Amino acid sequence: xxxxxxxxxxxxxxxxxxxxxxxxxxxxxxxxxxxxxxxxxxxxxxxxxxxxxxxxxxxxxxxxxxxxxxxxxxxxxxxxxxxxxxxxxxxxxxxxxxxxxxxxxxxxxxxxxxxxxxxxxxxxxxxxxxxxxxxxxxxxxxxxxxxxxxxxxxxxxxxxxxxxxxxxxxxxxxxxxxxxxxxxxxxxxxxxxxxxxxxxxxxxxxxxxxxxxxxxxxxxxxxxxxxxxxxxxxxxxxxxxxxxxxxxxxxxxxxxxxxxxxxxxxxxxxxxxxxxxxxxxxxxxxxxxxxxxxxxxxxxxxxxxxxxxxxxxxxxxxxxxxxxxxxxxxxxxxxxxxxxxxxxxxxxxxxxxxxxxxxxxxxxxxxxxxxxxxxxxxxxxxxxxxxxxxxxxxxxxxxxxxxxxxxxxxxxxxxxxxxxxxxxxxxxxxxxxxxxxxxxxxxxxxxxxxxxxxxxxxxxxxxxxxxxxxxx
Amino acid sequence: xxxxxxxxxxxxxxxxxxxxxxxxxxxxxxxxxxxxxxxxxxxxxxxxxxxxxxxxxxxxxxxxxxxxxxxxxxxxxxxxxxxxxxxxxxxxxxxxxxxxxxxxxxxxxxxxxxxxxxxxxxxxxxxxxxxxxxxxxxxxxxxxxxxxxxxxxxxxxxxxxxxxxxxxxxxxxxxxxxxxxxxxxxxxxxxxxxxxxxxxxxxxxxxxxxxxxxxxxxxxxxxxxxxxxxxxxxxxxxxxxxxxxxxxxxxxxxxxxxxxxxxxxxxxxxxxxxxxxxxxxxxxxxxxxxxxxxxxxxxxxxxxxxxxxxxxxxxxxxxxxxxxxxxxxxxxxxxxxxxxxxxxxxxxxxxxxxxxxxxxxxxxxxxxxxxxxxxxxxxxxxxxxxxxxxxxxxxxxxxxxxxxxxxxxxxxxxxxxxxxxxxxxxxxxxxxxxxxxxxxxxxxxxxxxxxxxxxxxxxxxxxxxxxxxxxxxxxxxxxxxxxxxxxxxx
Numbered sequence: 001x002x003x004x005x006x007x008x009x010x011x012x013x014x015x016x017x018x019x020x021x022x023x024x025x026x027x028x029x030x031x032x033x034x035x036x037x038x039x040x041x042x043x044x045x046x047x048x049x050x051x052x053x054x055x056x057x058x059x060x061x062x063x064x065x066x067x068x069x070x071x072x073x074x075x076x077x078x079x080x081x082x083x084x085x086x087x088x089x090x091x092x093x094x095x096x097x098x099x100x101x102x103x104x105x106x107x108x109x110x111x112x113x114x115x116x117x118x119x120x121x122x123x124x125x126x127x128x129x130x131x132x133x134x135x136x137x138x139x140x141x142x143x144x145x146x147x148x149x150x151x152x153x154x155x156x157x158x159x160x161x162x163x164x165x166x167x168x169x170x171x172x173x174x175x176x177x178x179x180x181x182x183x184x185x186x187x188x189x190x191x192x193x194x195x196x197x198x199x200x201x202x203x204x205x206x207x208x209x210x211x212x213x214x215x216x217x218x219x220x221x222x223x224x225x226x227x228x229x230x231x232x233x234x235x236x237x238x239x240x241x242x243x244x245x246x247x248x249x250x251x252x253x254x255x256x257x258x259x260x261x262x263x264x265x266x267x268x269x270x271x272x273x274x275x276x277x278x279x280x281x282x283x284x285x286x287x288x289x290x291x292x293x294x295x296x297x298x299x300x301x302x303x304x305x306x307x308x309x310x311x312x313x314x315x316x317x318x319x320x321x322x323x324x325x326x327x328x329x330x331x332x333x334x335x336x337x338x339x340x341x342x343x344x345x346x347x348x349x350x351x352x353x354x355x356x357x358x359x360x361x362x363x364x365x366x367x368x369x370x371x372x373x374x375x376x377x378x379x380x381x382x383x384x385x386x387x388x389x390x391x392x393x394x395x396x397x398x399x400x401x402x403x404x405x406x407x408x409x410x411x412x413x414x415x416x417x418x419x420x421x422x423x424x425x426x427x428x429x430x431x432x433x434x435x436x437x438x439x440x441x442x443x444x445x446x447x448x449x450x451x452x453x454x455x456x457x458x459x460x461x462x463x464x465x466x467x468x469x470x471x472x
Numbered sequence: 473x474x475x476x477x478x479x480x481x482x483x484x485x486x487x488x489x490x491x492x493x494x495x496x497x498x499x500x501x502x503x504x505x506x507x508x509x510x511x512x513x514x515x516x517x518x519x520x521x522x523x524x525x526x527x528x529x530x531x532x533x534x535x536x537x538x539x540x541x542x543x544x545x546x547x548x549x550x551x552x553x554x555x556x557x558x559x560x561x562x563x564x565x566x567x568x569x570x571x572x573x574x575x576x577x578x579x580x581x582x583x584x585x586x587x588x589x590x591x592x593x594x595x596x597x598x599x600x601x602x603x604x605x606x607x608x609x610x611x612x613x614x615x616x617x618x619x620x621x622x623x624x625x626x627x628x629x630x631x632x633x634x635x636x637x638x639x640x641x642x643x644x645x646x647x648x649x650x651x652x653x654x655x656x657x658x659x660x661x662x663x664x665x666x667x668x669x670x671x672x673x674x675x676x677x678x679x680x681x682x683x684x685x686x687x688x689x690x691x692x693x694x695x696x697x698x699x700x701x702x703x704x705x706x707x708x709x710x711x712x713x714x715x716x717x718x719x720x721x722x723x724x725x726x727x728x729x730x731x732x733x734x735x736x737x738x739x740x741x742x743x744x745x746x747x748x749x750x751x752x753x754x755x756x757x758x759x760x761x762x763x764x765x766x767x768x769x770x771x772x773x774x775x776x777x778x779x780x781x782x783x784x785x786x787x788x789x790x791x792x793x794x795x796x797x798x799x800x801x802x803x804x805x806x807x808x809x810x811x812x813x814x815x816x817x818x819x820x821x822x823x824x825x826x827x828x829x830x831x832x833x834x835x836x837x838x839x840x841x842x843x844x845x846x847x848x849x850x851x852x853x854x855x856x857x858x859x860x861x862x863x864x865x866x867x868x869x870x871x872x873x874x875x876x877x878x879x880x881x882x883x884x885x886x887x888x889x890x891x892x893x894x895x896x897x898x899x900x901x902x903x904x905x906x907x908x909x910x911x912x913x914x915x916x917x918x919x920x921x922x923x924x925x926x927x928x929x930x931x932x933x934x935x936x937x938x939x940x941x942x943x944x945x946x947x948x949x950x951x952x953x954x955x956x957x958x959x960x961x962x
Binding site for chain 2: 246303331358367380384390
């Protein structure tokens with residue numbers, strides 16, 4: 001192989017994908033308007049201008065501050081955010097401006113994160129700050145005068161004119177804390193204590209953290225009736241622990257503790273029992289506790305393969321269709337094609353996140369990337385699985401798509417952290433000027449030719465070959 | 473760590489695959505089932521803006537139709553209107569987005585909406601072609617008879633039900649007061665709600681289809697059933713026994729004897745006591761029959777059963793107490809035999825009783841659907857013609873027919889008589905308060921070959937006597953019978 005470039009900034013690819021995302025969002029926006037009033041929206045030009053400016057700013061910031069970052073994550077987020085926004089316009093036009101404002105704030109925070117966090121690994125030194133901020137945020141809704149209850153969950157806080165869900169921010173700071181804590185302790189945690197039934201069990205004092213996380217997630221669930229977040233925290237911690245130590249026993253232990261926690265809360269709390277019985281048979285009480293889920297299933301069924309079309313369905317029947325249940329609204333109007341496309345976007349995002357984790361070269365970067373990706377992936381699974389009755393329903397937002405400022409802003413920060421980790425890793429492989437497109441093509445052909453002729457050697461076959469293969 | 477990260481990747485892919493499988497289950501495998509679940513209001517919403525077939529009377533009057541929505545900005549392309557107005561409100565029912573669908577709109581919804589045809593098209597195809605084949609439903613109701621019935625009843629509360637005893641077809645079904653369904657089918661939720669709440673809160677209950685949803689004590693019209701049961705079981709003959717002439721009939725288990733209206737004195741053969749509607753004699757006949765036979769006789773005529781009327785919601789069942797109720801309770805049995813006490817019947821049921829006697833003892837399934845034609849003109853459903861109940865033998869029916877003829881010629885129902893056509897009838901006065909009674913009549917004509925049967929009730933008349941039914945209800949029945957026979961002659 002004759003490649004001389006070790007890392008390629010792929011900002012032009014990103015720009016192209018962003019243009020596609022803008023085009024897709026603008027078309028969807030136009031179709032919603034056509035579906036609703038049979039007219040092309042009068043503000044289509046300013047609309048395209050605004051989202052264009054927002055995304056191009058994010059793109060330029062990435063170009064300047066994280067040149068070697070992964071090219072796909074920002075554009076995938078843009079597509080999801082765009083589709084979500086269009087559905088919010090369609091379902092709750094009164095909330096559209098707020099969502100647009102939050103999107104702007106989110107992108108501003110994306111840029112700010114890139115500006116402030118110049119090196120991801122430095123974050124690990126603020127470990128306890130993150131921990132205490134996270135705990136404080138999680139508990140904030142329980143503080144009288146600050147927190148208040150809405151829709152049966154006490155997960156909201158009010159600060160002046162702004163209301164937000166502190167738990168959304170907490171999941172990020174806690175992921176940061178977990179990553180840096182585990183990086184330090186992973187050696188200790190990985191040490192086998194005794195062998196029980198052929199399985200290595202870590203010593204009890206090293207189990208402290210996992211037990212603490214478990215107890216904490218249960219406590220949050222009890223106090224705030226927020227099943228979704230506690231499930232997310234718990235999964236996040238178990239996964240990070242497992243990745244950090246490489247010990248499968250932690251997964252098994254996590255499963256056991258999850259089972260114990262789930263059983264206990266099932267017996268203790270009425271709302272948990274309701275969720276489970278609704279999941280097992282929503283039809284028994286189709287007009288009561290099962291109403292929302294039944295309406296969601298109807299929406300998916302009525303959507304069928306191709307969907308009713310933008311603004312041609314009736315997803316307004318589903319309570320919270322613009323929020324937790326937005327995938328059901330998408331399912332009704334865009335059909336299986338639409339829901340699958342959205343899920344594939346998330347899968348690409350998860351794939352990109354894990355690729356970033358694989359390439360990252362410090363343990364902290366790896367672990368943080370794993371944590372952030374797990375948040376995105378698990379949150380998507382929890383809510384889509386809940387809305388489709390694959391698993392019991394626990395309310396969390398669909399990242400980037402659902403209505404909600406806290407979630408949107410936090411997810412953009414999360415994205416910026418992934419971009420930062422990605423940049424750090426790629427840049428370390430060698431900074432150099434970008435290849436021109438013909439150089440890239442020639443390189444690709446050379447690789448292809450080499451692979452064909454060297455088939456017997458079985459050298460790498462993915463695009464990393466191009467990055468890593470060099471004079472050595 | 474990389475090994476764990478790759479495994480995590482596999483795990484997340486598996487979870488996402490599970491999601492995609494589940495979405496396929498919901499959106500492909502179970503899609504039709506979910507989309508067409510009756511609890512899925514999307515069907516109603518979708519149908520609401522779509523054109524529906526018309527509802528017509530037998531003589532071609534349009535009762536319900538869909539017209540293009542004059543409001544171009546509305547999400548609904550079509551609106552439903554009811555040119556038949558309040559006269560047909562209970563029959564057509566309403567097609568309301570807020571309050572659901574009732575009447576023929578509901579019982580023939582599949583045909584009117586045309587869903588049965590579109591179901592064969594797949595969703596993807598629906599996007600490309602929007603052709604819907606709707607069907608028109610023609611009723612057996614004749615506009616001339618319906619209008620005559622409404623006019624004869626005037627604004628008095630009550631009901632008129634006219635059937636063709638040979639087929640069970642309803643020729644008219646009027647209930648007063650009535651309601652206009654058009655505002656209830658409005659595309660404006662506010663209009664619909666205002667109209668509905670006003671009707672719902674009206675103490676005269678205009679939304680109630682008295683003709684088949686309200687039960688009244690049938691009073692002396694029930695004596696037709698008592699007499700028919702007596703004859704059928706041979707407990708009584710036309711000329712024997714001769715009932716003693718009494719002012720009041722002493723009863724076991726009570727200090728209060730059963731009296732005739734106004735303290736009058738009567739008795740004699742069945743022919744005589746039926747003609748003048750003698751309470752004491754019929755109470756005695758009821759006691760002679762006993763609870764079992766009287767109960768079975770009422771059930772044979774359709775009591776305690778819901779007539780299979782094709783209007784939604786269906787007909788209320790008429791009620792006759794179960795046998796144990798009469799144990800050591802002669803007063804109740806005597807009251808039941810004269811259609812008082814715990815006996816209650818819908819006007820439809822009493823029209824079916826008249827129809828059963830007229831039709832040789834066979835009660836046909838009551839119905840309003842004459843035919844259904846799709847928009848290509850093909851007849852997809854035709855009028856049913858099934859026996860609902862075999863009430864009595866043809867011989868008994870002929871005897872009761874004769875009894876009812878004498879009621880018209882020389883009894884309480886003289887005012888129902890028509891020139892040139894022999895009418896048979898039985899009047900009734902069902903006491904409801906100290907000084908109020910429902911005026912009833914059941915009748916059919918021509919007596920020798922009946923083609924029309926009728927039941928009339930006029931509620932709460934301020935007079936209680938044997939004559940009330942004959943005075944108030946008989947003239948109504950006469951005018952309606954005249955109109956029905958004239959319509960049939962054409």
